[in-house]
């Protein structure tokens with residue numbers, strides 16, 4: 027059964043999408059079969075790979091809307107983008123309406139887990155989560171075997187994380203086992219003393235629940251997004267690609 031990795035932080039711009047795409051590609055390079063699900067209605071991961079909602083017959087939203095989560099038509103949902111070594115379940119703006127659509131649905135928090143358990147065979151499914159609390163984020167957290175929390179190593183690093191921990195605490199009360207998580211320091215600027223202090227703070231707070239790998243600032247990520255590629259395809263030797271390769275090795279043995 028696939029290992030499900032949710033990538034979430036209620037703060038925007040911390041590297042969630044970059045981590046979903048780049049870690050996904052790094053795991054694929056280790057020979058793993060990888061599916062990336064774009065669960066953010068803004069669809070940045072999909073757009074990054076040149077997939078836009080207008081042209082889609084089905085999207086990640088249909089996984090939640092299927093009458094029977096065990097009978098989702100995954101073949102209609104999944105795309106094989108040429109510019110990335112993994113499969114993609116693209117986003118759709120309808121993801122933003124699911125709180126309304128599923129308002130009265132029984133068991134609405136476990137739809138994604140059920141659908142993935144009955145879904146196609148992958149070694150890893152990476153969930154690029156939306157920044158706001160709602161039924162999609164809850165489904166992703168409930169489905170996850172490991173939650174990866176990218177945290178930008180800046181002054182307000184811990185700001186958005188508080189909301190995420192509130193959501194997790196509420197879920198942990200009803201889940202059979204608490205959600206397993208690891209924090210990932212991102213956009214680390216080795217030349218900035220403030221960044222080093224934030225990293226020390228994160229390490230003292232999260233202790234063993236923090237990845238040893240730190241993702242540094244690398245302009246290649248923005249270039250990759252402009253080129254519609256994952257960074258490994260654009261610049262396989264760049265620092266960022268190397269760091270996500272090390273992260274993949276950590277994730278692979280967790």
Ligand SMILES: Nc1ncnc2c1ncn2[C@@H]1O[C@H](COP(=O)(O)OP(=O)(O)O)[C@@H](O)[C@H]1O
Nearest residue numbers: 038039040041042043044213242243244247248
């Ligand atoms: N390590 C990094 N170094 C430099 N830029 C980065 C890095 N990680 C992400 N970015 C850039 O920062 C912006 C926000 O990242 P993104 O992954 O979209 O965040 P989120 O999904 O959390 O909103 C994007 O333009 C992305 O290319």
Ligand SMILES: [Mg+2]
Nearest residue numbers: 042043066070
């Ligand atoms: Mg994003």
